[in-house]
Amino acid sequence: MIVVVDDEIRIILGxxxxxxxxxxxxxxxxxxxxxGQEHALCQLWQEEGITQIQLSERLGCEPPTTSNMIKKLEEYGLVHRQQDEADARITRVYLTDEGRALEQPIKQMWQKQQEKLLDGIHLEERLLLRRVLQQMLNNLS
Structure with a gap:
């Protein structure tokens, strides 16, 4: 018999x-x-003009999910797609000025979220937490 306890790490993380x-x-x-859409923008802030397949890999999403996300971001006027000049089968994704303008507001939002999350946790504990979480992620990979 499996007993689920509310203080299990997976429950707390969830x-x-x-x-x-x-x-x-x-x-x-x-x-x-x-x-989720901000993660796609973040990848493009790091490297514009990547292919949709590369974006899928970096996001850890299936290509149709990424394609739908890009379509929505295109509708919002934040990105545009363009065929590769050397290979018309490849579509590359680029930011618009509006997409670039969201970088600082989103990074500020992430910073506030992290500060809220780590409030009251000392530096040594933060370092240990990061190491433990990274190990947990490695264990799942």
Whole structure:
């Protein structure tokens, strides 16, 4: 018999993720985008002109999911797609000026979220937490 306890780490992480998602969702709505779309923009802030396949890989999403996300961001006027000059089968994704303008507001939102999340946690504990979370992620990979 498996007993589920509310203080299991996976339960706590799940609750934490849900609350963070709710908080971010509200802030992102003010910028007229949805949760998850900011991650695609972030990849493009780091490297513009990547292919949709590269974007899918970096986001850890299936290509149809990424394609739908890009379509929405295109409708919002934040990105545009362009065929590769050397290979017309390849579509590259570029930011618009409006997409570039969201970089600082979104990074500020992430910073506020992190400050809220880590409030009252000392530097040594933060370093240990980061190491433990990274190990947990490695264990799942």
């Amino acid at each position: 609750k934490m993720w849900s609350q963070m998602r709710r908080d971010c969702s509200q802030s992102l709505r003010e910028l007229h985008i949805h949760v």
